[in-house]
Amino acid sequence: MSVYVVMAAGGSGNRMQADRNKVLLTLCGETVLSRSIRLFSGLVDGMVIVYRSSDRESVETAARNAGVSFPVSFAAGGDSRQQSVYNGLKSLTASENDIVLVHDAARCLTPRTVIEGVINACREHGSGVPGVAAVNTMKYVAPDHRIVSAVDRSGLFEIQTPQGFLFGKLIKAYQRSDRDGFVATDDASVMEYCGEKVYITEGSKMNIKITEKEDLLVAGGILSGSSRTPFRIGTGYDVHRLTENRKLILCGIEIPHTLGLLGHSDADVGLHALMDAMLGALSLGDIGKHFPDTSDDYKGISSLLLLREVNRLIREAGYTLANADITLIAQRPKIGPFIPEMVRIVSETLGCDPEQISIKATTTEKLGFEGREEGIAAQAVCLLQRNDQ
Ligand code: MG
Numbered sequence: 001m002s003v004y005v006v007m008a009a010g011g012s013g014n015r016m017q018a019d020r021n022k023v024l025l026t027l028c029g030e031t032v033l034s035r036s037i038r039l040f041s042g043l044v045d046g047m048v049i050v051y052r053s054s055d056r057e058s059v060e061t062a063a064r065n066a067g068v069s070f071p072v073s074f075a076a077g078g079d080s081r082q083q084s085v086y087n088g089l090k091s092l093t094a095s096e097n098d099i100v101l102v103h104d105a106a107r108c109l110t111p112r113t114v115i116e117g118v119i120n121a122c123r124e125h126g127s128g129v130p131g132v133a134a135v136n137t138m139k140y141v142a143p144d145h146r147i148v149s150a151v152d153r154s155g156l157f158e159i160q161t162p163q164g165f166l167f168g169k170l171i172k173a174y175q176r177s178d179r180d181g182f183v184a185t186d187d188a189s190v191m192e193y194c195g196e197k198v199y200i201t202e203g204s205k206m207n208i209k210i211t212e213k214e215d216l217l218v219a220g221g222i223l224s225g226s227s228r229t230p231f232r233i234g235t236g237y238d239v240h241r242l243t244e245n246r247k248l249i250l251c252g253i254e255i256p257h258t259l260g261l262l263g264h265s266d267a268d269v270g271l272h273a274l275m276d277a278m279l280g281a282l283s284l285g286d287i288g289k290h291f292p293d294t295s296d297d298y299k300g301i302s303s304l305l306l307l308r309e310v311n312r313l314i315r316e317a318g319y320t321l322a323n324a325d326i327t328l329i330a331q332r333p334k335i336g337p338f339i340p341e342m343v344r345i346v347s348e349t350l351g352c353d354p355e356q357i358s359i360k361a362t363t364t365e366k367l368g369f370e371g372r373e374e375g376i377a378a379q380a381v382c383l384l385q386r387n388d389q
Contacts (some may be wrong), residue, residue, distance in 0.1 A: 002098045003119055005040050005047040005162065006088035009033055009059060009105035010077030021051075022210055023105040024058045028223045032210055033059065035108035037066035043115055044101070046071045050088040053077075082183060082190070086174045089167075096168030099123070102187045103162035106210045109222055110162065112387045113315050117201040118164040127196070128164045129188045130203035131157035160203045163187045169196055204316065229386075232319065234281025236273035236380040242373060250328060250335065250376070251342035251359055252304045252349065257333045261376060264293035268303035270326050270359070271346070273380035275303075275310045277324065281384045282317050304349050311350050314384060321350055324382035325358040329370045335361035 009023050023033040033049075040047065047068075051059040053076060063072050075091040077084035085102055094100065099122040101115070114130050121128025138151035163186060165173075170187065173194040177184070184190050188198045210219055246260025251270040261267035275287045284290075290313075291298045291306055298306070314321070328335055339359050347354040364371040 001123065002045040002094065003043065003122075004092055004094055004098060004100050004167070005044050006085055006092070006100060006102045007033075007036065007047055007049045007105050008077075008081055008084055008088070008102065009036075009049050009051045009055070010081070010084045021055050021058075023108075024055060024062065025210075025216065027108065027210075027216060027219055030065070031058075031062045032108045032219075033062040033105050034066040036103065036105045036110075037063060037068055037072070039103075039108065039110050039112070039115060040070070040101075041068050043112070043119065044070055046073070046092075048073045048075050048088045048091050049105075050075045050077045050084040080183070081185070082174075082177070085187065086178060089171045089174055092167065094167040096166065098167045099164055100167045100170055101162035101164045102170075104209060107161055107207055108210065109219055110160075110207045111204045111316055111318060112320075113312065114160070114202065114204050114207055115162060118162055121199050121201045122164040122166065125197070125199045126166050126169065127188075127191065127198045128201040129186075129198055130160045130162070130207065131200045132160070132203040132205060132207075133157055157200060158203070159186060159188065160207045160209070161186070165191060165196075165198075206316075231322070231386070232281040232384045234277040234279065234382050234384070236276030236278075236280060236286075236382075237377070238269045238272040238276065239369075239375050239377045240267045240269045240272075241375045248333075249303070250338070251326065252302075252307075252345040253338060253341050255333060255335070255338055259373070265291070265298050265301045265306065266303050269376050269378040270328050270342070270380070271303040271307050273378035274324055274326055274346070274382065275307055277380040277382040278310050278314055278321065278384065281382060282314055282319060284313060284317070304345065307346070307349050315387075318387050319384040320387055321352055321356065322383040322385040323356045323358070324380060326360070326378060326380045328359070328361040329364060329377040329379070330361065331363050331366060331371050331373050 024031050075088045078087050118128035134153045134156040138153050140148040142148050173190045176194050177190045182193050191198050240261035240263050242259040243262045248255045248257040248260040249266045249268045342359050343354050343357050347357045369375050
């Protein structure tokens with residue numbers, strides 16, 4: 001099942017009062033289009049960019065500058081977004097069950113988690129459209145600016161792109177809409193018109209569409225906040241007391257021992273140090289802030305679940321773990337034999353390769369609280385990498 005993108009880049013600068021297509025405007029030193037193309041790096045097998053003929057040279061330059069390794073082709077845009085996307089679909093050589101993501105090039109800040117969510121939903125349900133639950137109060141307003149009525153916003157979502165579908169169904173829906181003269185502002189509507197079920201996935205407030213001048217300012221703010229450096233380093237340190245009648249859980253696995261670690265959660269000191277390192281790398285506070293020990297939600301919880309959530313947070317912020325190095329400091333029991341299993345479960349939870357995770361153990365030659373077996377300590381260092389690197 002291959003994954004392709006139809007990138008709709010044929011818009012005009014009308015609403016922006018710009019002298020050119022808004023996706024060719026420069027945002028923090030790079031065109032909006034180049035940034036949008038690169039969002040899909042490592043996630044897809046090919047892309048067709050639909051553009052207006054007058055933009056040909058600029059679009060091709062932007063595509064080159066994006067520096068992606070998947071093949072990029074081009075198709076001529078039509079009179080409307082819908083016609084342009086249809087042209088893009090017709091130019092794709094894909095099979096029925098391949099996934100096609102239709103993306104508005106004006107959304108150049110889409111978090112990777114949003115794109116992955118859409119692809120996963122396509123694999124599972126055959127469609128995925130990111131949405132964010134409406135938070136503002138909604139009103140119908142008459143042309144004379146009089147409020148007609150309030151709209152119940154429960155169940156209302158603001159819809160974003162990329163919108164993902166199976167190629168066979170999507171192109172059929174476009175054919176039929178074209179034949180019937182049905183006009184919509186997004187691809188989900190075209191599918192719904194043809195009676196297809198469309199599923200919502202988790203969108204993001206970061207996934208803004210650059211439509212008006214103010215949006216460029218907001219996008220610049222988001223980028224300068226996240227692009228100060230492509231790498232971030234964090235450290236974590238944690239200690240838990242050893243006690244009787246508790247399980248000893250270290251780096252996600254239970255280790256047979258006469259004593260266990262005391263704590264509100266499963267007291268997995270190794271994962272706590274790792275999570276603090278990951279949060280610290282992005283100045284997101286520590287696990288005490290995200291998972292307070294005053295909350296019953298986290299009582300006895302497996303720290304692997306918390307690690308999954310921390311991983312989601314850093315990915316939503318635009319970073320992924322490059323590597324982590326954890327040191328467990330304990331006089332007893334012998335930890336060495338359990339390390340391969342720890343590495344396996346931690347890397348699986350983080351969705352990374354085992355070689356990105358290092359776990360070591362040391363004693364303190366019977367010195368200090370660890371040496372007296374009063375507690376176990378852990379240190380962690382991690383490197384996070386910005387996703388567009
Ligand atoms: Mg702790």
